Amino acid sequence: MTNLSDVLEHINADQENALQRLFDLLRIESISTDPAYNDSCTEAADWLVNDLNAIGFKASRRDTAGHPMVVAHTPNGTGPRMLFYGHYDVQPVDPLELWDSQPFAPALEDTAAGKVIRGRGAADDKGQLMTFVEACRAWKTITGELPANITILFEGEEESGSPSLVPFLEANADELRCDLALVCDTGMWNEKTPAICTMLRGMLGEEITITGADKDLHSGMFGGPAQNPIRIMARLLAGLHDESGKVTLPGFYDGVSPLPQQIAAQWRGLGFDATEFLRAVDLSVVAGETDHTALEQIWSRPTCEFNGINGGYTGDGFKTVLPARANCKISFRLVGEQDPLAIRQSFRHYIQSNLPADCSVEFEDHGAAPATVMSIDNPAFERARADLSTEWNTEAVYAGCGGSIPVVGYFSELLGMDSLMIGFGLDDDQIHSPNEKYNLTSFMKGTRSWARVLESLAKAS
Amino acid sequence: MTNLSDVLEHINADQENALQRLFDLLRIESISTDPAYNDSCTEAADWLVNDLNAIGFKASRRDTAGHPMVVAHTPNGTGPRMLFYGHYDVQPVDPLELWDSQPFAPALEDTAAGKVIRGRGAADDKGQLMTFVEACRAWKTITGELPANITILFEGEEESGSPSLVPFLEANADELRCDLALVCDTGMWNEKTPAICTMLRGMLGEEITITGADKDLHSGMFGGPAQNPIRIMARLLAGLHDESGKVTLPGFYDGVSPLPQQIAAQWRGLGFDATEFLRAVDLSVVAGETDHTALEQIWSRPTCEFNGINGGYTGDGFKTVLPARANCKISFRLVGEQDPLAIRQSFRHYIQSNLPADCSVEFEDHGAAPATVMSIDNPAFERARADLSTEWNTEAVYAGCGGSIPVVGYFSELLGMDSLMIGFGLDDDQIHSPNEKYNLTSFMKGTRSWARVLESLAKAS
Numbered sequence: 001m002t003n004l005s006d007v008l009e010h011i012n013a014d015q016e017n018a019l020q021r022l023f024d025l026l027r028i029e030s031i032s033t034d035p036a037y038n039d040s041c042t043e044a045a046d047w048l049v050n051d052l053n054a055i056g057f058k059a060s061r062r063d064t065a066g067h068p069m070v071v072a073h074t075p076n077g078t079g080p081r082m083l084f085y086g087h088y089d090v091q092p093v094d095p096l097e098l099w100d101s102q103p104f105a106p107a108l109e110d111t112a113a114g115k116v117i118r119g120r121g122a123a124d125d126k127g128q129l130m131t132f133v134e135a136c137r138a139w140k141t142i143t144g145e146l147p148a149n150i151t152i153l154f155e156g157e158e159e160s161g162s163p164s165l166v167p168f169l170e171a172n173a174d175e176l177r178c179d180l181a182l183v184c185d186t187g188m189w190n191e192k193t194p195a196i197c198t199m200l201r202g203m204l205g206e207e208i209t210i211t212g213a214d215k216d217l218h219s220g221m222f223g224g225p226a227q228n229p230i231r232i233m234a235r236l237l238a239g240l241h242d243e244s245g246k247v248t249l250p251g252f253y254d255g256v257s258p259l260p261q262q263i264a265a266q267w268r269g270l271g272f273d274a275t276e277f278l279r280a281v282d283l284s285v286v287a288g289e290t291d292h293t294a295l296e297q298i299w300s301r302p303t304c305e306f307n308g309i310n311g312g313y314t315g316d317g318f319k320t321v322l323p324a325r326a327n328c329k330i331s332f333r334l335v336g337e338q339d340p341l342a343i344r345q346s347f348r349h350y351i352q353s354n355l356p357a358d359c360s361v362e363f364e365d366h367g368a369a370p371a372t373v374m375s376i377d378n379p380a381f382e383r384a385r386a387d388l389s390t391e392w393n394t395e396a397v398y399a400g401c402g403g404s405i406p407v408v409g410y411f412s413e414l415l416g417m418d419s420l421m422i423g424f425g426l427d428d429d430q431i432h433s434p435n436e437k438y439n440l441t442s443f444m445k446g447t448r449s450w451a452r453v454l455e456s457l458a459k460a461s
Numbered sequence: 462m463t464n465l466s467d468v469l470e471h472i473n474a475d476q477e478n479a480l481q482r483l484f485d486l487l488r489i490e491s492i493s494t495d496p497a498y499n500d501s502c503t504e505a506a507d508w509l510v511n512d513l514n515a516i517g518f519k520a521s522r523r524d525t526a527g528h529p530m531v532v533a534h535t536p537n538g539t540g541p542r543m544l545f546y547g548h549y550d551v552q553p554v555d556p557l558e559l560w561d562s563q564p565f566a567p568a569l570e571d572t573a574a575g576k577v578i579r580g581r582g583a584a585d586d587k588g589q590l591m592t593f594v595e596a597c598r599a600w601k602t603i604t605g606e607l608p609a610n611i612t613i614l615f616e617g618e619e620e621s622g623s624p625s626l627v628p629f630l631e632a633n634a635d636e637l638r639c640d641l642a643l644v645c646d647t648g649m650w651n652e653k654t655p656a657i658c659t660m661l662r663g664m665l666g667e668e669i670t671i672t673g674a675d676k677d678l679h680s681g682m683f684g685g686p687a688q689n690p691i692r693i694m695a696r697l698l699a700g701l702h703d704e705s706g707k708v709t710l711p712g713f714y715d716g717v718s719p720l721p722q723q724i725a726a727q728w729r730g731l732g733f734d735a736t737e738f739l740r741a742v743d744l745s746v747v748a749g750e751t752d753h754t755a756l757e758q759i760w761s762r763p764t765c766e767f768n769g770i771n772g773g774y775t776g777d778g779f780k781t782v783l784p785a786r787a788n789c790k791i792s793f794r795l796v797g798e799q800d801p802l803a804i805r806q807s808f809r810h811y812i813q814s815n816l817p818a819d820c821s822v823e824f825e826d827h828g829a830a831p832a833t834v835m836s837i838d839n840p841a842f843e844r845a846r847a848d849l850s851t852e853w854n855t856e857a858v859y860a861g862c863g864g865s866i867p868v869v870g871y872f873s874e875l876l877g878m879d880s881l882m883i884g885f886g887l888d889d890d891q892i893h894s895p896n897e898k899y900n901l902t903s904f905m906k907g908t909r910s911w912a913r914v915l916e917s918l919a920k921a922s
Binding site: 032033034035091092094095098159160161201203205207212213214215216217218219220221222223224225226227228230231233234235237238239241274277278281282283284285286287288289292294297298301303305306307308309310311312313314315316317318319320321322323326327328329331333356357358366367401402403404427430431432433434435 | 553622666677683684685687688692696744749775778782783789827865891896
């Protein structure tokens with residue numbers, strides 16, 4: 001216990017240096033979805049390789065068909081094997097004009113709610129993954145050794161569908177297979193209450209482009225007898241939900257089970273305030289399925305969302321064009337045993353079979369991952385929950401998570417590992433939005449949490 | 462008749478010079494809807510002022526709150542007064558990548574269908590207005606005098622809702638009021654058959670921006686209970702038409718009369734081939750109102766078209782954002798006695814009253830003009846039709862026009878003038894689209910047509 005106390009004390013004392021290291025990483029513009037930032041993604045991977053080598057890991061950059069992976073190992077590690085996963089890539093920053101600061105000029109800011117680390121990736125996921133790296137660094141500094149038998153995997157394509165992940169896991173299964181995966185890409189229940197996420201929604205990403213005429217037309221000359229792809233798109237999108245908020249695709253709810261009574265009761269006990277949750281983003285009415293509460297919807301119900309739409313003239317002023325094309329990006333959040341590929345097929349059939357005969361559609365695949373539900377019978381879960389409760393001085397909870405972390409599914413399917421999902425994000429972190437932040441408390445107590453958890457898990461064997 | 466023969470001969474002989482003058486005008490990037498091109502609009506106005514002064518008009522640039530007007534008069538003119546109207550502004554050029562040449566580098570091209578003048582504005586409306594200017598120039602060259610008592614009005618905001626036009630007409634009504642307006646902004650029936658347009662659809666332009674949350678949200682964290690403005694937009698747009706293609710807004714068809722039997726019969730006699738019309742733009746199915754033919758729809762039926770839509774993440778790749786906003790530009794083509802302002806009110810009420818309580822909408826007004834129907838009792842119409850028939854060696858027809866030329870309505874309301882709409886555009890001119898062109902035949906025989914019409918109308922008094 002002496003060592004752990006020293007480690008925790010060192011983490012506090014080293015705060016300024018830890019922040020500077022995180023800022024160095026945050027300054028790298030590693031937007032994975034936009035090819036203009038390819039070099040920055042590689043730069044972020046190299047930065048991590050160097051940092052991990054500096055604290056005693058044997059780390060290397062592993063190139064792929066897309067952005068590189070970073071893999072690191074505790075040299076000559078013994079004891080239970082743990083695979084820590086995070087991602088160094090970030091979301092695009094547009095609309096840039098809504099940022100109050102430069103997204104890649106990170107800074108510590110005083111706010112009414114305390115100090116926050118501001119910048120793209122502060123919470124998703126660079127700040128989070130660095131809590132783990134800093135915990136390892138502190139153990140190494142104090143004891144001269146890394147605290148456990150750790151393998152690290154950082155990917156650079158999490159925000160762009162992870163096209164290289166499955167091939168990489170398959171090709172390096174023996175090297176990466178551990179007793180347990182540790183994933184730091186989720187949130188706390190609230191700013192006082194830590195959480196371990198045990199349910200993740202899956203995701204299906206689709207993009208459709210509907211084409212009518214072979215060029216944009218004059219709406220005066222052709223308006224009426226010529227098809228308008230925006231109108232077709234609106235009709236098709238509007239047909240995807242019924243009046244009760246249910247998705248209308250045939251077979252969509254196959255594999256969606258009712259929430260078990262005891263889980264529903266536990267969630268009700270959390271006292272989630274939907275009105276407050278929505279008020280934070282200037283909304284007030286619970287939308288979505290009318291027969292499910294907001295929390296049930298986010299954690300346990302599938303959705304169909306429209307993420308982006310574009311067609312015709314969208315510049316300043318007005319242009320009476322009848323557009324040749326309309327495009328929409330659509331994501332489905334999936335739960336339980338929903339089959340992403342069956343839903344893709346049902347979706348594409350719906351679109352194709354409802355198109356006018358002289359229009360065409362192109363589909364683009366943006367990934368498909370089923371939902372994941374962890375078993376908490378693995379004693380590592382209760383050990384980690386105890387450590388979190390100690391560090392935050394509040395009983396840690398098991399939670400669901402509305403987001404998708406497909407890697408957790410792949411770890412289960414391809415490497416036979418459960419994932420212990422511990423993260424320190426908060427609902428107001430504005431990930432994927434302008435002005436992303438990560439609370440300084442999340443960063444510091446997150447680091448201290450991992451320092452505790454690593455010791456507990458290493459001891460158990 | 463000697464003079465006219467000489468004039469026509471001179472027009473043919475001067476073709477190369479006339480083309481170079483038109484190219485000079487086409488090279489000016491006078492896109493009126495985009496403030497980045499303000500200086501170019503002024504440059505185009507100045508170019509026209511200089512050219513008109515050079516051929517004996519008394520011309521001047523008349524500044525407005527927007528782009529300038531050009532006004533010119535025959536010095537000391539006598540006889541019937543004619544007001545010629547055209548516009549020197551052009552549509553935006555995007556998507557630029559679909560142009561096979563630079564839009565503002567005009568050139569004469571050999572095509573399978575003959576020689577064409579290629580470039581933005583070649584047909585709409587610089588090429589058309591120059592047919593009139595060249596006809597005047599030829600008369601002046603041959604006779605030393607302009608051929609009639611002409612006032613010219615060129616505007617630079619026709620493609621951006623003409624905000625300065627009504628105030629300018631009102632402020633200069635005495636100067637601009639003539640016995641008849643001549644407008645060259647319409648088309649031929651086909652490449653052999655000239656036409657005088659006697660019916661124009663009106664237009665109402667609306668833009669709506671629907672806002673839900675105060676920022677883009679993560680669709681995993683908020684998808685379900687939070688409103689999605691793209692989904693709302695799709696539902697609202699889809700609700701604007703019923704299954705038979707009719708617009709559903711209450712009161713929309715007030716003022717739309719059935720087409721008179723004799724006009725319907727005349728139009729059927731034109732042998733319009735809807736399949737061929739659509740095939741030219743790679744379509745094959747007549748869309749729109751199921752109980753009206755394609756030609757009836759274009760010439761005599763109102764429409765509601767979606768001209769541009771935008772919301773959420775529309776860049777490369779994928780972003781699972783739940784967007785804060787969605788925007789759509791919508792135009793209504795109007796006929797008969799439809800009241801644009803009543804329709805605007807009905808439209809806005811529909812949108813507003815179907816929004817979720819925690820979402821808001823902003824409306825932007827992009828102009829409103831009623832439809833126009835000319836009386837062909839004015840003998841100028843039959844005189845001009847005879848001249849056109851002579852020049853083209855084919856009986857000229859009275860036609861409708863699906864487009865909107867609001868100025869014709871203003872001339873009627875504000876200055877008490879009918880408009881004789883003669884133009885030489887063709888359906889395949891790709892106005893408002895990439896690769897706009899104007900047939901060399903349209904330009905040359907158009908010029909010759911005006912040379913004839915001007916003499917006929919000047920003689921009549």
